[in-house]
Amino acid sequence: MDRMLTQILDACGLARELDRSLRLAAGTVDPHYLLASCEDVAGAFRKAAAALRERMPQPAALELTKQSLEGGDAGSSPPEQRGSRKRKEKNTTAIRVPAMGTGNIDNPPDDGHTWRKYGQKDILNSRFPRSYYRCTHKSFYGCEAKKQVQRLDDDPFTYEVTYYGMHTCQTFPASLLFATSDARSGEVMQPAPTTSSSHHTEMGRVHDWLQGTIGAPQQGMGVPAQGGRRDVEDSVAELADAMFNPVIFPARTH
DNA sequence: TGGATTTGACCTTC
DNA sequence: GAAGGTCAAATCCA
Numbered sequence: 001m002d003r004m005l006t007q008i009l010d011a012c013g014l015a016r017e018l019d020r021s022l023r024l025a026a027g028t029v030d031p032h033y034l035l036a037s038c039e040d041v042a043g044a045f046r047k048a049a050a051a052l053r054e055r056m057p058q059p060a061a062l063e064l065t066k067q068s069l070e071g072g073d074a075g076s077s078p079p080e081q082r083g084s085r086k087r088k089e090k091n092t093t094a095i096r097v098p099a100m101g102t103g104n105i106d107n108p109p110d111d112g113h114t115w116r117k118y119g120q121k122d123i124l125n126s127r128f129p130r131s132y133y134r135c136t137h138k139s140f141y142g143c144e145a146k147k148q149v150q151r152l153d154d155d156p157f158t159y160e161v162t163y164y165g166m167h168t169c170q171t172f173p174a175s176l177l178f179a180t181s182d183a184r185s186g187e188v189m190q191p192a193p194t195t196s197s198s199h200h201t202e203m204g205r206v207h208d209w210l211q212g213t214i215g216a217p218q219q220g221m222g223v224p225a226q227g228g229r230r231d232v233e234d235s236v237a238e239l240a241d242a243m244f245n246p247v248i249f250p251a252r253t254h
Numbered sequence: 255t256g257g258a259t260t261t262g263a264c265c266t267t268c
Numbered sequence: 269g270a271a272g273g274t275c276a277a278a279t280c281c282a
């Protein structure tokens with residue numbers, strides 16, 4: 001556990017250093033330095049989260065299960081139970097997200113993008129209906145990104161989110177704050193201009209977390225006030241959620 | 255009042 | 269024909 005805490009503290013230190021640099025530079029930071037710093041911070045937290053995950057009896061707490069949908073359905077049940085008539089689409093990514101992280105298990109997880117719900121359907125052999133979302137900016141940008149959200153039968157506290165298509169709208173909340181590289185292609189994702197307020201929300205989340213956890217541990221975003229080691233673990237999960245989730249989704253399909 | 259959600263009907267796929 | 273996916277009118281809400 002000590003080694004794990006050391007990793008977390010190291011990550012916090014890197015984040016603190018980046019925070020300080022951003023404050024001092026007042027928006028004139030070299031993008032290359034930002035990229036390197038962000039990757040350092042992300043890598044450090046990734047290590048810490050991995051160490052925490054190994055110690056958890058139920059890895060689903062933070063684990064994002066990416067599934068290939070090739071040749072099958074993404075549901076929790078076997079394809080034959082979920083129906084095989086589902087349209088076969090490419091460029092799909094399915095992940096599982098714990099509902100607790102949203103604060104309200106009835107709300108679908110927030111991935112940083114803005115979605116508009118256009119349908120809901122009861123699914124055969126599923127206890128919970130499936131919700132259909134498309135990008136809010138479909139009409140403006142012609143963005144064809146869609147997602148389906150469904151709670152798992154065997155785990156109502158977990159949502160399975162399946163993404164279809166790619167975001168062609170210019171709203172990449174994470175990339176604005178964390179200019180990062182695509183691990184699969186090695187290509188650097190450049191910050192894009194945006195007309196959406198979503199990135200402000202995302203930046204605010206991370207910044208609030210930095211403020212709350214590093215500056216004042218008792219007042220962080222979603223951080224319980226009890227304090228102690230458990231807070232650190234929860235906070236890492238929060239930050240990981242804020243930092244990594246938006247990176248995971250669009251990068252694969254763009 | 256404009257945008258988001260709900261929900262029944264319709265379309266598409268198998 | 270059955271089931272998943274989408275449309276669009278009605279409704280809700282800030």
